[in-house]
Amino acid sequence: MRKSFRYVLYIMVGFLIYQVIDSGESGFTHQEVKNTLVIAMITVFVLLLIVRVIKSRYDDRGKE
Template sequence: MRKPFRYVLYMMVGFLIYQIIDSGETGFSHTEVKNTLIIVMVAVFVLLLIVRVIKQRYDDRDGDS
């Protein structure tokens, strides 16, 4: 699996969880929980991008030596 596809997959899983909560079939249908889930999804996505950049810099530094 290519790396960019992995991030899309993570976002799709998060969106699926969001839709399940929004469906009203669970006890977690409160607005606060939905808003928190959106914030968590964005935070995880940003953290994954940061880790990716750090890893690329680390790999580039090792390649130059």
């Protein structure tokens, strides 16, 4: 993934989160949003670790 594409992806994810919480005018409380975002960050981190492990195994098999 190119570096410039990552920044566009980050902006799109941020915009999506902004739209989901409706810029503070939704029924979500601050604590609910905070807890949801913590869970989402942990989930994304775990998924990235899984992808990294799978990618490294695939690359190691290609070298053999």
